[in-house]
Every structure is written in structure tokens, then in C-alpha cells.
Amino acid sequence: MRMYDIIAKKRDHMELSAEEIAYWIQGYTKGEIPDYQSSALLMSIFLNGMNQQETADLTMAMAASGEQLDLSDIRGIKVDKHSTGGVGDKTTLILGPLVASAGVSVAKMSGRGLGHTGGTIDKVESIPGFNTQLKKEEFIYNVNNIGIALAGQTGNLVPADKKLYALRDVTATVNNLSLIASSIMSKKIASGSDAIVLDVKTGSGAFMKDTEEAFQLAQEMIRIGIGVGREVVAVITDMDQPLGYAVGNSVEVIESIETLKGNGPQDLIELCLILGSYMLLMGKVVDNIEEGESILRKKLSSGKALKKFEEWIAHQGGNIGVINDYHLFPKSEYIRPVIAKDTGTVASIDSERVGIASLLSGAGRITKESQIDLGAGIILQKKIGNKVKSGEAIAEIYTNDASKINEIEETVLSAYKISQQPVQPRKLIHGIVSKEGTKRF
Numbered sequence: 471m472r473m474y475d476i477i478a479k480k481r482d483h484m485e486l487s488a489e490e491i492a493y494w495i496q497g498y499t500k501g502e503i504p505d506y507q508s509s510a511l512l513m514s515i516f517l518n519g520m521n522q523q524e525t526a527d528l529t530m531a532m533a534a535s536g537e538q539l540d541l542s543d544i545r546g547i548k549v550d551k552h553s554t555g556g557v558g559d560k561t562t563l564i565l566g567p568l569v570a571s572a573g574v575s576v577a578k579m580s581g582r583g584l585g586h587t588g589g590t591i592d593k594v595e596s597i598p599g600f601n602t603q604l605k606k607e608e609f610i611y612n613v614n615n616i617g618i619a620l621a622g623q624t625g626n627l628v629p630a631d632k633k634l635y636a637l638r639d640v641t642a643t644v645n646n647l648s649l650i651a652s653s654i655m656s657k658k659i660a661s662g663s664d665a666i667v668l669d670v671k672t673g674s675g676a677f678m679k680d681t682e683e684a685f686q687l688a689q690e691m692i693r694i695g696i697g698v699g700r701e702v703v704a705v706i707t708d709m710d711q712p713l714g715y716a717v718g719n720s721v722e723v724i725e726s727i728e729t730l731k732g733n734g735p736q737d738l739i740e741l742c743l744i745l746g747s748y749m750l751l752m753g754k755v756v757d758n759i760e761e762g763e764s765i766l767r768k769k770l771s772s773g774k775a776l777k778k779f780e781e782w783i784a785h786q787g788g789n790i791g792v793i794n795d796y797h798l799f800p801k802s803e804y805i806r807p808v809i810a811k812d813t814g815t816v817a818s819i820d821s822e823r824v825g826i827a828s829l830l831s832g833a834g835r836i837t838k839e840s841q842i843d844l845g846a847g848i849i850l851q852k853k854i855g856n857k858v859k860s861g862e863a864i865a866e867i868y869t870n871d872a873s874k875i876n877e878i879e880e881t882v883l884s885a886y887k888i889s890q891q892p893v894q895p896r897k898l899i900h901g902i903v904s905k906e907g908t909k910r911f
């Protein structure tokens with residue numbers, strides 16, 4: 471078999487066999503197939519697509535590229551959740567401790583930022599001392615003892631995705647249904663959780679901008695999950711404006727802590743409650759979503775979820791002082807307000823542009839080797855439906871790179887549309903996909 475022939479086949483719109491896909495994935499993982507050939511194949515897949523069989527074969531080849539975690543030493547049902555990627559999406563930081571405080575074990579594998587979207591591993595690394603490279607024994611110990619552990623894609627867990635994720639990030643090949651489905655599901659299969667809640671984003675900040683495509687992505691991932699005997703539910707959620715106000719790393723951790731203290735933005739709380747209720751349902755501690763939501767609200771208002779957050783941070787070596795002293799987080803040298811030029815109501819916020827502004831501020835990677843600035847990012851002051859006066863700040867930029875401030879400011883300004891008409895906010899939840907079928911709201 472030759473990589474050249476596999477690339478040419480996909481370039482010419484032909485179907486790849488399971489053997490050809492496995493040859494590519496194994497060869498690339500071992501370093502025998504170079505980045506430039508994998509990039510060419512990724513672009514051919516991006517342009518010409520993969521069918522359901524190819525997507526399933528790619529998922530299984532990736533899942534088999536390294537170790538498969540056996541979590542059977544963890545008592546009870548292990549529940550994981552995964553987002554297809556958004557801007558300001560800090561739900562894991564809130565949901566993990568929230569759901570664990572309600573008695574469901576959370577064994578969470580997370581990733582780094584991708585394209586214009588952020589990643590949980592980058593965010594938690596802004597907590598001084600936080601260790602995302604837990605050994606398997608530490609991971610299992612923490613889930614058994616405090617109900618939660620979070621780890622990055624350590625050495626040998628789906629190494630194929632680790633390499634491909636970084637390559638897709640810099641070759642404009644991220645937002646393809648088969649590549650996203652196989653990337654997410656290979657990690658979920660290899661990381662051994664019994665039940666998975668998928669948060670499939672749609673809108674300007676999502677990889678699937680079109681809602682129908684987001685439903686198709688959800689259906690593909692559910693099919694793959696069912697095929698390997700996992701319980702999977704997908705919630706289709708809105709990403710037509712950033713979630714909450716903060717976009718970056720430490721700024722998002724701070725907003726998450728505020729949410730756990732009861733001061734969170736409405737959209738973020740609502741999303742955490744719905745995803746969390748499904749996690750409780752799949753963890754079999756409640757019989758329906760309403761009961762789940764009522765338990766989670768109590769865990770938030772009683773401070774139990776915040777207490778669990780503290781326990782979790784401490785067990786992963788993080789400085790729990792950050793919870794009450796935000797000065798302990800990395801800071802940016804420059805803070806610049808973005809000033810509105812018009813008066814009216816915010817009609818839309820292009821989340822991808824805000825994600826790009828955050829990336830330019832230093833909070834994301836421009837090349838595979840880029841070092842992240844953990845204190846950088848954007849804090850929005852206005853969201854859709856808010857009234858704005860000309861001369862008022864609509865956002866704040868945090869950066870250490872003075873040379874980029876004007877470009878970042880222009881990018882944020884161009885993301886906002888101010889209207890003279892009243893604006894109806896979009897709904898947050900568009901539907902649910904599960905083995906029972908698809909519900910649209």
C-alpha cells in the first residue's frame with residue numbers, strides 16, 4: 471500500500487477501505503507518514519467527504535491507535551461529556567464539579583484549543599499548579615474518592631487524534647463532519663466512560679454553522695456510539711454568540727468560579743443545567759430531566775458544587791487560593807476597552823470573530839508550536855438584546871502583545887451588529903438526538 475495512492479483515491483472522490491484508513495492512521499501515528507501527506511489527505515477528505523462506513527472505520531482506527539482505558543476499577547456508572555467546540559464554552563469547569571456533587575462519577579478527558587475555539591486543558595492550566603497529566607492510577611483514585619478527575623490526552627490515549635488535531639488546527643481542515651465525529655468518538659471510545667453527553671454546537675462560533683449540519687453530526691456520533699455499545703445523548707445547543715461573557719483561559723476560569731458562587735450569566739447556567747440533568751439521568755441518579763435540574767440548582771445554591779470544585783482543584787495539585795483571590799491567575803499587561811460607534815441594540819455577535827480576536831490576543835495557537843498566553847482574552851460587556859450607546863464599551867481586550875491591540879479591537883468591533891430595531895434572542899437548545907431518535911425544539 472502507498473500513501474500516495476490513498477490520497478489520489480480520495481482526491482478522485484472514491485471510497486477508502488478500512489485497511490487503507492488503518493494504514494494511514496497507523497503510519498501517521500508511528501511517524502512513518504509525514505505531515506505533508508496527512509495534510510493532503512485531510513484536505514481531500516475535507517473537500518470530498520467520507521461516507522458513514524468510512525467515518526466509522528476512521529473512528530475505530532483512531533481509537534485503536536493507542537491505549538484503551540479500562541475504567542472498570544471505578545465504581546458505578548462513569549459519565550463523560552464533550553463539546554464539539556465553541557467560543558467561551560467553559561461548561562466542563564462548572565458541570566464537572568456540579569454533577570460530581572450530585573453523586574455521578576465524572577471521568578473527563580479534555581482537549582486543547584482548536585481553531586478559533588478554546589480547550590478545557592488550556593483553561594485549567596491557568597490555575598497555578600493544576601496537573602492535567604494524571605497517571606491512570608491517580609485518575610481512577612480521584613474519580614473513586616472525590617467523584618471527579620480531568621485529564622488531557624496523555625501520551626498513549628488516541629495518539630492519532632493528538633497528532634491529527636494539531637495538524638487540522640493549522641491546515642484549515644477542522645470543520646468537517648467526518649473528521650469531527652471520528653476525533654470526538656475515538657477519544658470517547660478509548661477513554662472508557664459508560665455514558666456520554668455530547669454538546670453539539672451550532673451557529674457563528676461553531677464548526678457546524680448550519681443547524682441542520684449540526685443535527686447530522688449529532689446523528690453520526692450517536693450511530694457510532696450505539697455501534698460500540700455506549701449510551702450517548704447529543705444536545706444541539708446555540709453558539710451564535712459566545713457563551714457567557716469571558717473568552718480566553720484564566721478569564722473563563724474566573725467566570726466559572728463566579729458561576730459556582732451563584733453569580734453566573736444566564737445562558738451559561740441554563741446550558742449547564744440541561745447538560746448536567748442528562749448526565750444525572752444517564753448516571754441513573756434521577757428518573758427525569760426535571761428532577762435532575764432541581765437537584766443541580768440546589769447543589770449550586772448550597773455551595774456544594776463550589777466545594778467540590780475546590781476539592782477537585784486540590785486533588786489535581788492546583789492552588790485553591792485562586793477561588794477567592796483572582797490575582798493569583800496569570801495577568802495581561804494591557805487592558806483596552808472596545809468602544810461602540812453606534813447606538814442601538816446588539817443584534818448579533820459573530821462568535822468566530824470573537825474567537826479569532828481571542829486567538830490574536832494570545833489566548834490561542836496560531837501555529838502548532840505557539841505558546842498560549844494564559845492571562846489573555848476578551849471579556850464582552852454586551853450580549854445580544856442589550857442596549858448600547860455610542861462611546862460605551864462593548865468589550866475589553868486583555869493581552870501582553872501591544873502590537874496586536876488595534877487589530878484585535880477591529881476584529882471585535884466587526885463581530886458586533888448594532889440594530890435600530892428590537893431584537894429577539896435565539897433559543898439556546900435546538901434539539902436532542904439519542905437512540906430513540908431526533909427531537910427538534
Ligand code: URA
Nearest residue numbers: 554555649650653654
Ligand atoms: N472537538 C474534538 O475533540 N475534535 C474535533 O474535531 C472538534 C471538536
